[in-house]
Amino acid sequence: MELFEWTLFLLIVLLIGVLFFSQRSDVYCKMVLFYGWIVVMIILVPPWVALIRGSRVENLKILCFVMRQVRYLLGVKITVQGSENLNTKGPYMVVANHQTILDILGIAEVLPDRCVILSKKELKYMGPMGIVCWLCKFILLDRNNKSSARDTMDHITRTLLQQNLRVWVYPEGTRNRTATLHPFKRGVFSVAVKAQIPIIPVVTSYYQQPPNLKDGQRPFFCRDKWIIQILPKIETRGFGPEDVPALADSTRKLMLDTFNEINGHIVLEKDTRE
Template sequence: MLFWLRMLLLSAHFVLTSIIGLLIGLIRPFEPDNSRLCARLYSWGGRIILGLEIRTEVEALKQRRSPCVYVSNHQSNYDLFVMGTVVPYRTVSIGKDSLKYVPFFGQLFWLAGNVLIKRGHATQAKQAMLASTEALKEKDTSIWVFAEGTRNGGNNMLPFKKGAFQMAIAAGVPIIPICSSSYPKHMQLKKLKAGLIKIRALAEIPTKGLTLDDVPRLMQECFEQMQKTIAQLDRDVLAAR
């Protein structure tokens, strides 16, 4: 009963927040900080409805104003309510083109200045990446990327895609990994307290002076750091139960 009540409330919250976000986007279209504001709205209500406790170690992100590429693990559709808690100032994200067909949410996603990429369409994907690189260099905007490219279901991270790392090198901005503990398989949505999730931001990985030849090494370095951190966060969550 509690599970279905949560799903009903979460659906209502999603629709209401999407409408509010769309209004924000219409008032100030393509303002990059719209994404942070909307992410906070989704996560604030979402985590209360879901009964999640989210502990964050992201103090450095709150003070950051210079552009970078944030790389995060991607676990489930609930990431909107979980990772939305820590989206930094003037940060937009890259999403799949099909999002634009989601009523209200797709339109606010576009109006917030986020980048839509059509999977399997190399030319459009390249154009979107170029636009993202331009935003990093010229518009004082950071980019949030789920580097795996798809949800991993809370299992081990999937291999990273190159796009985020190519953008960071091309723009000469650092990469900042943001890790969330594994939660989809441990959430107990039939209980009042559904579980604990920990999020940690790691130290920035500089890219200045690197070339595209350095992409494989950069990807491996980031992957290993995040894999190690997620394993530690999982142990911390287990110990806190």
């Protein structure tokens, strides 16, 4: 072989070795696969769905079906507990903890019927992602404009009741890479109280590692087993605006206790295997 061919051969062997024997590289390759899957999905699927079905809330179920398939390639095992709590009739609000973009794997796993996503307005301008928002009727919130945000919340209240919808929200307001929960924004709880609809908390276990990795630890997207705990509904009937702060705080405490509990189960199970 010529020098170039030998060099190429050794590089391929080295790459294969890194992929098979380096946990860190394995995780990074999975992240490339994950993001690649999203890009391909939002480019290829929405045009066909739009052509056949137009803009409908139910379209999100189709995208979730496609998204679920990638977790088998990633080796992620998701255990869902309390799924019967999502069988509640009528409109309600799903409040969930927010870690990273990987949370869409959890949404894809448990999304209830006729559910829309409340997200940031910036998604509207992110190319094909804006088409997805239109296709699935996402509710987009302008977080930098308080007046617009209040109008959006009023729109959510009317839409929930008129169209018998459910709304999936992240009350922390931003991604949270720490092994706890940020304080909850109260706007979504005001909507639930104003509409007199129940709140259903959904808690996903911590699937990351802290930024200060030690030897032998794997980085972000390191845990292949997740637990999603769906809690019983929290009624808001009879509540008024004065009850919103306590409702937000008590819901956060309930979810934080559940978060710590399910994370403890994962650690204990791992210790038992070891």
